Amino acid sequence: MAVCIAVIAKENYPLYIRSVPTQNELKFHYTVHTSLDVVEEKISAVGKSLGDQRELYLGLLYPTEDYKMFRKLHNSFTDVMCNPFHNPGDTIQSKAFDGIVSGMMVQTG
């Protein structure tokens, strides 16, 4: 189960970030932020090698335990983006998305 889930804009700022409230929130923010180094590198590598562009999952970003739940989250994110009232680039404020994320998080209490 996830402890922190974040959706990052292509300009590298967070559109959505949530972590298990009991955990050290700031630490997770830093972890997500530093993972972007690897994302940036991997994305630029994809552009170069023209590998399988349809593979959206980038793999392990940070030498830590991994949580594989990408597809579910991505589907929900696509739903948010399809909302005609959502302005791409704004932070995500969606109950449905919140619900999906909560379901993926470590259950506390």
Next chain:
Amino acid sequence: MAGSQWELPPELCCRPMAFVALTGLDVVYNAVHRAIWDAFCANRRADRVPISFKVLPGDHEYPKCRTKRTSYEWYIPKGILKTGWMNKHLNLVPALVVLFYELDWDDPQWKEKQSECATKVEIVRTSLQGRNTKVAVVLIQKKTPLPPGEDLVASERASSLCNACDLSGKSLFVLPHTDHLVGYIIRLENAFYEHAQTYYYTEIRRVKSHKEFLNKTTHQLLFVRHQFKIAFFSELKQDTQNALKYYRTAYSLVHELRAHETNMLEIKTMAGFINYKICRLCFQHNTPLDAIAQFRKHIDLCKKKIGSAELAFEHAAWMSKQFQSFGELFDEAIKLGLTAIQTQNPGFYYQQAACYSQERKQLLLQLPWYDSSYPSPDPLDTQSGGLDFYGQRPWRQGHQSIDPPDAEKEKTGILALQIKERDVPHSELIIALLSNAVAQFKKYKCPRMKSHLMVQMGEEYYHAKDYTKALKLLDYVMCDYRTERWWGLLTAILTTALRCAYLMASVKDYIIYCMELLGRASTLKEEQKGRIEKNLLKVLMNEVPDAEPECDPSSVSAARSLWNDRVALSGSNEFTIEVQDYIPFIQCKAKFFSPSFHVDQPIQLQVFLRADCPHPVTLNKLAVSLSNQEYNQWCVVESSGQESMSLIPGKTKCYNFSFVAKTEDVGKKIEVSVMLGSDRGRCVFLSWRGAGGDAASNHEALQASRSSRRWGRGMETRPELDWDNLIMQHSTMIISRVPKISVQLSHQPPALNNEMYCISLTVQSQEEGVAKEVKLTAGLKPGQDANLGQTTHVTLDGSKVCDDTAPALLPDVPLGDLKPGEKLERCVYVRCVSTGPRVFLFHVAYSIDTTVEGRQIVCKCHKDETATIETVVPFEVSVKFVSTKFEPLDRVAVDIPFLLMTDILSSSPWPLVLASSSLQLLTMTSNTPQLQSQLQEVVLQTGECASECFCLRCPPLTSSNNTVATGQYLISWRSADSPLIQTTVTLPHVILESVPLYIHADLPSFGRVRESLPVRYHIENRTALVQEVEMAVEPSDAFMFSGLKQVRLRILPGSEQQMLYNYYPLMAGYQTLPQLNISLPRCPTTNTHTLRRFLPQRIFVKPQGRQLDDASIAAA
């Protein structure tokens, strides 16, 4: 230093090399010995065998060998590995002792020396009693030895020496002290290396042989020890593959040991050592993934082995050291050529090491603080000053049972360790590790990781109370987080920075961080913002702010006194803060109403302000500074009543300014920057460069534009002014007043080449006042093809053709003043020397007095008109040369008349008047006495052609050149009523030929049937020779003739013969004359054919008329 407790011993970290002791060398006083020793030591590069040499005296005492244990039955080991063991085998117990002895084979005192040598060998052997160390003897000789087998004395004496010293033949060496010392030394050391290999091999066998005596219950420690020793000896033997294998076994054995609180440290210490060796060898074998896997396993196994809770910090320190030394090994391997990647580089290990060091510090802080002094006697003191076994407690060395022997001793020991831990400079260690990690992440393109670590460094400096350094680091990374828009992290960093600024009483920093924490990027809660705003107001009132929460109480009191000092200081209470790069709590946007203003319009400027803090803010002054400082006075608001200048959170406030631009700023930009002042006790100016905005506003504007593009008109219905959609206009252009005059051009294109083309210009004023100093600039528009400037001439005088000195552009022609409604006309004449299109510019400038908002200003106005005019050629001239028979000539014969014909074809759209034409001949002469132009006053319509014909003759040439210039054809012409223009056409060159014989005929223009027709042929000899000419007249049906039918005659050079014939025409009409056959035997190139072209071919013969009809014939 307490930190060094965790350092790995140097003998563990070095590369083990075979130890060979050299004795019998006097390196201080004996030059030969010195040279030998230097040859052993110097240049030990990788290609030489790995041996560590040491010079020892001949009677050196080697470590005593303990008596061999015969049984392990009652033996209980006291620890895993003795602290001295590795050093002993690296530096104290040699694999081989070499005795150097000066002895030549033919030494006169051979017997005595042999026995002395044997004694020396014996001394060494005695000292090495019980060890397997080999002994070898090297004889230093002055003479070069003979090849083996030839020197019988040598071989005999060698075997006798071996016997005397009890040496095998393989252990006796000869070192001739000659030129090739280094070569001999290298051969010697290779032999030594083999002996050492054998020694370590037997040592490994010896240790292995103990195994059968061990049992698994009491000798567990020995299993580890023996495997470690075998591995270490293998390393000394340079057998790293086997060494790795034995270390791996040792590693698994160490984890099989029964672990409890009392031996946890020993197990972890040894596990750490063995792990270090394994990782090191893996990197050495170029299998870095194995090294990483081993290290991960090691950490997983040891992570939870904390040991006693009171000494948990020790575990953290040990973990930190594990990560650090692995990072160093990794880094070392990279320096030797290994490539690391972004997700797997030494930085992560340094970072983890730092993490554990932070934990170590935390664990110490969590310990209950007993106000107890350091126990005496020191429980950490041992008799030897060190430990016997690695990883044991000084107060109970060798103790291996589960419970401590003495609980009281245990307690004081732990207390001593805790007290010592307090002296450890934790922050220093953490910062050093973090900065190592930063260097690595920088190398592997992880900018965000680098920033994160720098934040940690900053925080550590904050904990270490080095606030200046903390702020420097935090300030450095803050802008990264700001540009990446991670507000949560930015807020956290700002909060730490604010604490630093408070504790340092750094007023300006304090204000900046407050401003940003109050701003919209801050994720702080309202009540925290409220508290910070209150503090900010206090600082602005020159009061001491309240302490930041979570500050160390002792530091707070120090800070308070610093603040009191600061407050007491008068002066330096004015700050200007460039807020552009921050996200301050007051936002500002300024815009000019329009991107440009005419100089006679007032310039309008709006400044919008908005506060994001929780409570209203009052301002004292708003000033706008413009690039021309003179305007600043018009753009200032100062508070007179309180309410006029306060900003309500979330509401946009707009200030309007308007001023009149100066006429000298026409064509210049005015830029704006905004300053906000608030002075009460302390004065802070927030200054925005450009038209406001800050680090976040660009993105906000982008988002706003995206959503407005989507919703289109929806935005207009919003009642309130939308802040994000306000677009800044940071500069405006001041442009000149709109002219109120009309400029009209009238002309009739196209222009003719070389013609004085007239363009008439009409200027009419619609101004209400007098347009003064009207000036005209007319001519070729600048910026076109440079050649056009040379081929275009402009003048105001149309009465005569202008010459080439007339300019292409006439600047500033004064036209006087122009009253309201008045009209002015001017003609401009343009002469284009080349064809093609041209753009002409007509620029009318004037000045006028006008009033703007009650201010009298003089405006300069101008109006431009352009015209594109095509230039075409008026006519085309073609020229051809023909013979007098109108046959085209490709060559012209010398001194024989020919005709020049010219055609002038008009291509002008208007009638052209040809005034006259003339030839200017160079070498030719006219064959007619007077050249009267045949074209005088001829008018050519479009497409009409005028021709002229000239009869010319080319005189004999002096030069050999057979191509000559003909000359020029001059045509004077004009169109309509313009002045005469002379066009010159250069005539083509002709090719000349000379003829040896010229023949021409004199004959009437016509004949009449049956009337005599006298024909006289003139034959001229043009050569310098006498020419013989044969002439014959062929009979013709149309003529009878009298005269010589066939004749042969001679013509002298330069003279002429005449032949007279009387032809008698028989038929009317065009008749071919009787053909004349001429041949020149002396000049075969000239024949009848070439000469016939000079003669007429035909003649018109009139029918025989009746006498009565004379008159009618004459009429015809």
